[in-house]
Amino acid sequence: MKFSDLKLTTPYLKLSALFYDRVEPTPLQKPFLIAVSQEAAKLLGVDEKLDEDEALVSIVNGVKKLQNSETFSMCYAGHQFGYFVPRLGDGRAINLGKVNGQNLQLKGAGRTLYSRNGDGRAVLRSSIREFLMSEAMYGLGIPTSRALALIGSESKVARERWEKGAIVLRLSPTWVRFGTFEYFNAKGEHEKLQELADYVIDESFPELKAQEGIYLKMYAKIVKNTAETLAKWQAYGFNHGVMNTDNMSIDGRTIDYGPFSFLDDYDKEYVCNHTDQEGRYSFKNQPGIAHWNLGELAKALSPIVKYDAALQILDEVFGASYETLYSQIMYERMGLQTQQENDRELFSWMLGALQSAVIDYNDFFRKLSLFDGDKSAILECCVYRNQLDEWLDVYMLRLEKESLSAEMRHKKMLHVNPKYILKNHILQEAIQKAEVDDFSMVNDLLKVALAPFDEHKELEYLCKPVPMEAKNIKLSCSS
Structure with a gap:
């Protein structure tokens, strides 16, 4: 099947109108294709080559719609650096609809009701980073949203300097966030809170249907999934950088790649986001912050679950799930x-x-x-x-x-200890080339991102040591 032949559904639009705002994408000028992930396309049932689909760029640019697509942005709140913001929402993400269990979303496609003072755009550098890291995390076995395609353009976007606009078409089984529940709880819309919980169960936890105590069991699933994702982050040295509750997926996967970084030299105190002056989201703090965020989710769910029971689940499930998986991975990494x-x-x-x-x-x-x-x-x-x-x-x-024999130990360890990690210095090199219209390195990085444990003799340059001046740098949220 071709990508452009997909037929979408929009189950989120069956929710009450408070959950979303219908919006049309604003196309970029002179768009062009930079990269595609054929691996991600498999999730949609697409088996024909994406880069040969003549309609792909028009669809990603919002000019053409897939069949039955209805575009909208989602409303949510969130705790940002510990402080509650009652209304946020998709400020530059526009949803296209759902197919094969995957929700398609354009990031950087223009202003929405929730853009506030933003322009709804994403620049080339951050779009390259999100596209590649989404696929790299998948390659490492870490739960994540995926990236299907990346387009560039001649549109100018104002950040610290003028930059070129880009759009990533990304996929996820859900885009509901902790902050979505926080929004309706803060508004006192408890019926909407239950409506959202029922939607989440349908979308992410259908095995819970018809069970007693269904919302509490949903919460337990969220706690376990989040803990296991955090265990993988810590085991592989990933620093997300912005663990606000609006950046936490309700099914526990990694979403919203901003000023992220994999550790260069091991430093548990490392903070990858230079906005984070207090180190709230440092590498070592991530499990504790996830626990705190889950506590805020328990508060948001308290009108439909017993708060004390939710906290008990949090204390019992999070630590045990985290420690079990983290220890398992580290044993494997150590052979x-x-x-x-x-x-x-x-x-x-x-x-x-x-x-x-x-x-x-x-x-x-x-x-x-x-x-x-x-x-x-x-x-x-x-x-x-x-x-x-x-x-x-x-x-x-x-x-x-x-x-175990040394030979077998080596073999097993090479399957869990990647040769290729997408460090910031190598991503920056690819971005610098892309800014002068050389996208070869983006596509080279995509190859190793999807198979990081393998040898790629022709791509050895992608695992060169980090230059001293580029080690453990901090990045901006600006994108």
Whole structure:
């Protein structure tokens, strides 16, 4: 099937009119295709090549509509850096409709009712980042929204400087946020709150239908999913940067890629968003912030669930779900198949050694995947070696308690420790080329994003070390 032959539905528009505003996209000038994800297209049942679909650019640019599409933006509230904002909404996202369980959305397609003082646009640099990172997170096995296509244009957009406008066509099984529930609770629209909960259950948790205590069970699912996504963020060193409640998906997946970053050198205190002066959304704080956000969601749901019961679920489910999955992933990343008495101390020591060594987090694990007793390949990447040198000696002794052969251990570890991580320095290099109309690096990065554990001999340049001046930089929310 061709993409342009898809037939959409718009179940969200069956909700009360307070939930959304109907709006038409505002097309960009002289649009052109930059990149497509054929892998994401599979989610829609599209098997013909996207880049050969003559209508694709017109659809992404909002000039042409897919069959039965009705365009709208969604209303929600949110806690931004801990402070409640009673009305936010899709300020530059316009929904097209749904097909095959995926909601299609244009990001950067123009002003909506919720744009406030914004222009409803997205610039090329941030659109490249969102397009690539959506697919990279999928490649790593981290729950995420997806990106189907990216177009550029000759339209000028004012930010700190004049930049070119772009649009990403992105997909998600749901675009409902924690803040959507907060909006109706704050307005005292409790009937709408229940209407929204029923919609969310239909869309994201249909297995709960007809069960007793259905809304509390929905909340438990949200808690578990969120905890497991956070476990994967922490295990792979991902810093989201803006964990406001309006950026938290109700099904737990990662959405809204702004000033994100993967760790370069391991630094638990790292803050990727330079707007975040207090470090609220630092790397180490992310699990705690997710817990706090879920607490705010429990408050928002309190008219339809028992608040104390929700808090009990939060305390019991979040920590256990997070720790179980995080430990499982870290055992796999370290090549350990069995659990031993002193493993927790070994693990804590490792993170402390990485912090003091000044060493690339994910590159360390990739090199550890081939460790056979020769420490040189790892230690030569450190600024300070002593602690990690000592830790490797103890790690080698720990491996002797495993029955797995070194060859099999290496093989298993290479499947969980990626060679290619989309670091900010390499993304910035691709953006700089794109700004002079060279999009080759965007498409190279897409290849490794979708298969980060594989060897790509022709693309080795994409895993080069981070230049010292580009390490652990902070980014702007401006996009």
